[in-house]
Amino acid sequence: MLDFEKLLNKSQLEAVLQTDGPVLVLSAAGSGKTRVITYRIANLIQKGIHPYNILAVTFTNKAAREMKERIFKIIGSNANGILISTFHSMCAQFLRDEAENIGLNKNFSICDSQDQKNIVKQCLNKLNLDDKKFIPNVISSLIGRAKDDMISASEYRSNAEKRGEFFFITVGEIYEIYQKTLEESQNLDFGDLQFKVVEMLENNPKILAKFQERFKYIMVDEFQDTNYCQYLMIKLLSGKYKNICVVGDDDQSIYSWRGANVENILNFENDFANTKSIKLEQNYRSTKNILKAADKLVKNNIERKNKTIWTENEVGEEIVYIQTQSEKYEAEFIAKEIQKLANEGYSLNEIAIFYRTNAQSRIFEEVFRNLGVPYILVGSIKFYDRKEIKDVLSYLKVIINPNDTINLKRIINLPARGISDKSIDLVESLQKDGDSFFDILTNIVMGAYTEEKVPNRLVKSIQKFHSMIIELMKNANKMTLREIINTVLEKTGYMQSLYEDNTIYKDSRIENVMELVSAAGDFEETFGDVSLEGFLEHTVLINDIDKLNNETQKVTLMTLHLAKGLEFPIVFLTGMEEGLFPNSKVDYDKNELEEERRLCFVGITRAMKKLYCLAAMQRKIYGMTKMHLPSRFLKEAGILDDIIDKQNNYINPYAKFDDYINKYDKQNNNNHYRYYEKGEKFNENKVFKKGERVKHPSFGIGTILDFYGRDDNKTVYIKFYNGIEKRLILKYAKLEKYISYLE
């Protein structure tokens, strides 16, 4: 028996023991919510609840896996049968289990956001719409949001018609065709997985009753990130026994642009009668200094549940703020600092570097590679998103389900086998109701059409392709995953085409495809699942971060979004600049600034011992060098004061942004660090460069003409405004940079 009273603090204990009825756990960052969830599950099982009746939902596979590991560590095989899963994997599983009862093909494919975008593009073509006006990215995200909100295509359209909004009426039309395309190809997108489950539960009382009976106890992690559809699902599933425990933190809601609805957590008590609310406010992760900054920052948000976050941890080190000349020196500074930290005894996997946008990772990779800092980059281009991987996966999907037209069309002429886009159009024109694309191919092969309708040459090409697919389908049953993939690579000529490819991608593509084969092998070993279906589902629903393991001696690089749920002793928050973070693309009027601020809060609260905040004065964005002021968040968090001294003609960066930008000397690109720490003046500079204007306490303002010597003897040659030219020992000269914005 576990002694919960010893293992948990008062509120944690309360949350663990309160097993029945709706429970809302508001857990501040680092307050041990995973601990609560795992012990709560342990408690349920100890009380005699069968694990089969327990469901725990998370958002990432990593979180799910960690939770499983921790539970099995605590109570071992007693936990067998428990369902700990992400919303999406869980839904995919439900749908496959119930496929027959709801008229779904059990072998449906799941398409990712890239596929979604491509399908939208196809729909635009069909409807003859301008993709400048109806940007595929925007449309697919609108469709995604609609599904999150449980709005079907027809509803979407009729809603728009009621409002008389032309743009959205058209979006509705696209949505309708998009949905038809998916259905015909027996594909589900991420939104569908959940939408269909809710639909299934709403329309089939028997199925609903079965699920309700099974999941007597339900727990949801990161509840602030749930969307309306997920919320409904949870409400339905817990409808009978009402043993629903949700855990979340409204201050860490950073996915509203993905349909997450903070209201779900804010209104939980109103929506579930007799909710027991528990607050976890003691932080076990960070030092007082770090926590103070995070708390100070997030208090600037108006829309939040009021809570105090506190810790008994040590005060710890001051937060370090560094401003560098450019993004390159930002990276170099960090590299050197990492070296220092490593010498102090920190291991590299204790260090993380966060940034707002993926583009920022590039310079870190470059600098770290040059300086030999081992790093692991999480996110950005995901392995399974790569073209060559998607190609091979498309083949596999077609082998499982030849009616998957979306993927069939993707690979039918890849490598080229004489079935061009025109040929595809021709084949489609022969389509009759109920026929899939593959059915028509079969008909053509069977000789159902005359030479006039389908030219002989095309029939031959299609025959070859068709028999190849049939052959692969037959063999797939008898082979291991690895063998299947290897056979596909060989028989389809795809591997051959990679070798014949003479672009710069050749080597990496071959390498990646090999990697896929070994990933399939790993999958067989780890999951003991040898089914192709299982592997394919894994490839769509898994994310890079899921593979992140803490064993490797490498520094972690990732976006702030990916950082949620993780913790590191040392954290570097980079690119803390106005325009970048908060990002200038967010709509400040639509509360999106508050979400940026929460993102910053998430970043700060990842740090356990030491936090560095970095900003670059200038940064290349899309090839253009732009000047940036330090982020307002630094000021809000009390990390950076009003550092610009008005007496010295320096303006307050938070007051006159444009002035500062316009008048900054853009020629400035000498190679030195230019940084100052908290409390120091903006003009703190030990290094000067030729042509720069300086201010001397007695001689006044002048221009640097040249330098002589080095180190302590370094002499500077200055021509002052009153005509006097002087040679001065730099070390003793008490020079300041002189930058006037008032001229």
Add this chain to the structure above:
DNA sequence: TGAATCGATGTTTTT
């Protein structure tokens, strides 16, 4: 059909 070139475009992205 494939290479080549031009030009538009670029916030974050659990699944």
Add this chain to the structure above:
DNA sequence: CATCGATTCA
């Protein structure tokens, strides 16, 4: 700056 996609050219 770098990438992707569409159009054009061979």
